[in-house]
Amino acid sequence: MKRLLFLALNLALILSTFSCNWRKDETYRKSEFLLDTIVTITVVSDSEKKAGNAMDKAFAEIKRIGKLINFFSPDSEISAINRNAGISPVALSPDTYTLLERATEVSTETGGAFDMTVGVVVNLYDFHKKIRPSDALIREKLPLVNFRDLMLNQDKQTAFLKRKGMTVDAGGIAKGYAADRAIEILKSEGIKAALVAVAGDIRAYGLKPGGTPWRVGIRDPRGQSMDDIIATLELRDMAISTSGDYERFFIETGKRYHHLIDPKTGYPAGGVMGVTIVGPLGVYTDSLATALFISGIDKGLKIAGTLGYDALMIDKTGKIHMTDTLKNKITLKPRMETNKNK
Amino acid sequence: MEFNSQPATRNPQLVVPRNSQPATICEAGLSLLKETFKEITIYDWALFVALILLSLSGLFLVKGLALSGNTATIEVNGKLIYRLSLNEDKTVEVHGPVGVTRIEVKAGKIRITDSPCPNKLCIRQGWIERGAIICLPNRVVVTIGGDTMGEVDAISG
Numbered sequence: 001m002k003r004l005l006f007l008a009l010n011l012a013l014i015l016s017t018f019s020c021n022w023r024k025d026e027t028y029r030k031s032e033f034l035l036d037t038i039v040t041i042t043v044v045s046d047s048e049k050k051a052g053n054a055m056d057k058a059f060a061e062i063k064r065i066g067k068l069i070n071f072f073s074p075d076s077e078i079s080a081i082n083r084n085a086g087i088s089p090v091a092l093s094p095d096t097y098t099l100l101e102r103a104t105e106v107s108t109e110t111g112g113a114f115d116m117t118v119g120v121v122v123n124l125y126d127f128h129k130k131i132r133p134s135d136a137l138i139r140e141k142l143p144l145v146n147f148r149d150l151m152l153n154q155d156k157q158t159a160f161l162k163r164k165g166m167t168v169d170a171g172g173i174a175k176g177y178a179a180d181r182a183i184e185i186l187k188s189e190g191i192k193a194a195l196v197a198v199a200g201d202i203r204a205y206g207l208k209p210g211g212t213p214w215r216v217g218i219r220d221p222r223g224q225s226m227d228d229i230i231a232t233l234e235l236r237d238m239a240i241s242t243s244g245d246y247e248r249f250f251i252e253t254g255k256r257y258h259h260l261i262d263p264k265t266g267y268p269a270g271g272v273m274g275v276t277i278v279g280p281l282g283v284y285t286d287s288l289a290t291a292l293f294i295s296g297i298d299k300g301l302k303i304a305g306t307l308g309y310d311a312l313m314i315d316k317t318g319k320i321h322m323t324d325t326l327k328n329k330i331t332l333k334p335r336m337e338t339n340k341n342k
Numbered sequence: 343m344e345f346n347s348q349p350a351t352r353n354p355q356l357v358v359p360r361n362s363q364p365a366t367i368c369e370a371g372l373s374l375l376k377e378t379f380k381e382i383t384i385y386d387w388a389l390f391v392a393l394i395l396l397s398l399s400g401l402f403l404v405k406g407l408a409l410s411g412n413t414a415t416i417e418v419n420g421k422l423i424y425r426l427s428l429n430e431d432k433t434v435e436v437h438g439p440v441g442v443t444r445i446e447v448k449a450g451k452i453r454i455t456d457s458p459c460p461n462k463l464c465i466r467q468g469w470i471e472r473g474a475i476i477c478l479p480n481r482v483v484v485t486i487g488g489d490t491m492g493e494v495d496a497i498s499g
Binding site: 030031032033037038040042105106109128195197200204208214215216217219220221224225226227229232240241242244274276279280281284307308309 | 352353355356357358359360417419420460463466467468470473476478481483493494495496497498499
């Protein structure tokens with residue numbers, strides 16, 4: 001019996017080796033412009049057709065989510081909630097409800113550092129025309145920022161903004177959620193390994209052909225170009241997100257005004273240049289990256305530690321701070337001195 | 343109306359469990375292997391080694407497709423417009439939703455020389471020999487090599 005099993009093992013070994021050689025695993029990559037950014041999906045498959053089909057389905061899923069949560073489209077469910085602020089609750093599809101529920105969890109967990117209602121203040125800044133609002137205007141609008149006034153009813157799957165003039169925007173969490181959903185689709189299509197990058201919100205699973213893990217770079221917040229990275233790490237069945245003060249900003253009299261507005265003050269959060277978070281789900285890494293940026297180095301690292309996430313934070317002087325859990329997983333790159341403190 | 347804006351309990355999915363090493367199928371397989379190897383003879387081993395060598399030889403009989411890092415693709419709005427050899431110096435123009443983007447190939451490198459986008463980030467990126475240049479406003483993606491991104495597969499930032 002044992003001998004039979006041994007022979008069977010050998011036979012399996014031979015067959016598996018030769019069958020692998022009939023159809024070789026290849027990497028297929030495709031990009032589409034969705035969610036107002038570029039989405040790149042990379043999959044490993046032994047069939048171009050299978051890879052193409054799976055990627056198309058994943059892109060279609062991201063497109064579907066985009067339609068539900070598009071802040072600027074009058075047809076989206078987010079716009080329906082905003083139109084009915086102070087008037088009535090709005091019934092939501094499962095995706096939108098889940099997204100708002102996850103966002104509320106992160107807001108609660110971080111003491112409001114992540115707040116989906118901060119848009120009324122963020123939108124007073126025009127980063128393109130380099131215009132910032134007056135202090136009086138910020139003071140006037142700030143009372144409309146409070147995630148606790150977004151009421152969710154689980155039984156009825158509805159959302160309701162308590163006061164007129166309030167808005168909710170899923171922009172700070174939707175990209176990570178979309179990456180999660182795309183990964184689910186690719187897995188259900190039988191894809192053995194994939195990487196989904198919704199701009200900087202990335203989630204990956206499986207191994208590349210040749211058995212190597214996916215490798216992701218972390219952008220240098222003061223790099224010359226978008227390709228300049230300060231560190232690399234392997235991504236094994238994990239999501240990674242980064243928030244930085246270089247995404248949308250302008251500089252006025254030497255001060256940098258960026259889009260990561262502290263919901264408590266109405267002004268750009270100080271003290272941090274960039275934050276990167278690694279964890280199992282994109283929906284959480286996306287929103288926690290923003291939350292930790294707003295929270296600052298000490299508080300931010302504490303939140304990451306409590307929740308069990310890996311975090312890398314770069315302070316205003318360019319110094320890198322990390323959770324202990326990340327130190328042996330990351331490869332830091334030598335940086336140009338000129339990039340450190342600008 | 344019953345509202346529960348604040349989650350009453352922490353969602354277990356939000357917290358990452360520490361040192362959660364899922365038991366793998368490999369572990370089960372290994373114990374079975376150990377059992378199997380207990381009662382085998384030198385002849386079995388000889389056979390086993392011979393078969394392994396035979397299996398491995400199969401790997402070298404099949405040649406993988408060489409990845410080409412010396413071509414560039416230019417896509418506009420997800421559609422492939424150009425596939426260029428980097429060995430041939432030339433300049434091409436593509437039309438995106440905002441206007442005309444001009445792309446130059448020279449000495450094995452590629453760059454965007456002219457773009458209608460407001461912030462000109464794509465032009466500032468300069469010459470690249472690997473990876474990609476993405477111009478978001480004009481929906482232009484210039485990628486080098488069919489399959490390789492160079493050092494990393496993606497950048498978070």
